[in-house]
Amino acid sequence: MDQLLGDNQEFINQITEIVMNGGVNVLLALLILIIGYMVAGAVKRTVIRISQQNPRIDDTLANFFASIARYAILLVVFIAVLNRFGVETTSLVAAIGAAAFAVGLALQGTLSNVASGVMLVFFRPYSLGDFVEVAGVSGTVKDINLFTTELATPDNKTIIVPNGQAWGDVITNYTVKPTRRVDFTFSISYDDDIDKAMDVVRAHFDADDRVHKEPEFFIGVKAHGESSIDLTARAWADTSDYWGVYFDAMKGVKEAFDKNDIEIPYPHAVEISKDA
Template identity: 80%
Template sequence: MEQLLNDNEALIRQITEIVTTGGVNVLLALGILIVGYIVAGAVERAVKRVSERNPRIDKTLATFFASLARYAILAVVFIAVLSRFGVETTSLVAAIGAAAFAVGLALQGTLSNVASGVMLVFFRPYSLGDFVEVAGVSGTVADMNLFTTELTTSDNKTIIVPNGQAWGGVITNFTVKPTRRVDITYSISYDDDIDKAMDVIRAHYEADERVHKEPEFFLGVISHGASSIDIVTRAWTNTADYWGVYFDAMKGIKQAFDKNDIEIPYPHEVQIQKKG
């Protein structure tokens, strides 16, 4: 009888110990969850706030970094909670790593676009509203995120460019600078007066108020062609006025040449026949 009582007391002590330990673990796990959740939120807000203060970091990138920090902390909290209940976290971490590696291989193209998107948003080779040429296509940047860049073409088509292709190729930004140089070459006949033609060209550009005085307008003979003398012009203007200056010059110089009897020659061939 006494032995039975001793066994019951031992069993009760074991049950009490298990319950007490389990209760403590539950309370500790709950505390870790609460503290971890609070810390993750605080770190997320801090990272986002610091990132948004940096002019080189876009809001999209700031949100991405903040979310990345939050979920990294929550992952550590989750592993810590499991360890309180005796779960072998080493095997779990290895399994998660293997799964992440497999997912990374399956989504390497997508992850490449994300990495390129981070680089594009951070280094800012172009911004919303810029007219650019990327991956062999050109248009105005309508939207950009971590995966793609959306361009709107001059004829109002939408082109979606994966960021991996945009970052991996040559990027030409036509509007990032406040001024641009308008380069046009005009051809005149070998029989025309070169100085007269250059005076006519210069008069047109000097009359155009959109052409800057500095840097100074330049023109000069650039080549002796097969059937023409070629005169190059280089005029600086505001980026927004580039095409207006270009189109008006192409039309105005032609009309000025006509008024001054300056010929724009056509390519021609001279055939020489030998007498037999």
């Protein structure tokens, strides 16, 4: 009887020791994960802050370097957690290397996004805050990370573009240059004086201080339309003034045409009736 109680007590002690050790390991692993996650976030914020203080590093590179630093710390945390449970990380690295090849074949698209993200950051066809058109969509660049580019549309929608599609498609950057040319087409009647109409248009743009004197404003006859003479006008302005110049000209030229009795033709429908 005493032998049986002794064996049971020894078994209970072994179970208790295993549970205690396992519980301690679980608690330590959770503690490592929590602290590691907090440190990764703090390092990311620190990298961004230090990068922003360097005038040679723009916000795009700052976010990219911060993301790399965060993922690197999280990888170290993951290995530390495995060590806590007694996993041999040397053999694990070898196993991961062997599995990485197979995973790489299955995740070619994802790896392509990572490679494209690196290309986007180092060649910088666009930066944070630029208004761009990529992969057939337009918006202001809000974030560039290893996998995606985040755009915000003028009507406040968020568009996520995989970096592979962004890098592999045509990229149009509307704000990277300090100046832009604003193009217009104004139509007048065949009965109107062309030179007078051109002078009226020129006077509007000469009065707009946002329009640059160099390159010089241009206006000329673009086409003889079916019911109108089409004038083309080209004005240069700061990129930030592009839409202001455009909208004000569309309104101001129409009002100037009205004051000078210049007709803006529009399609007319002719109804022909036949008596029975």
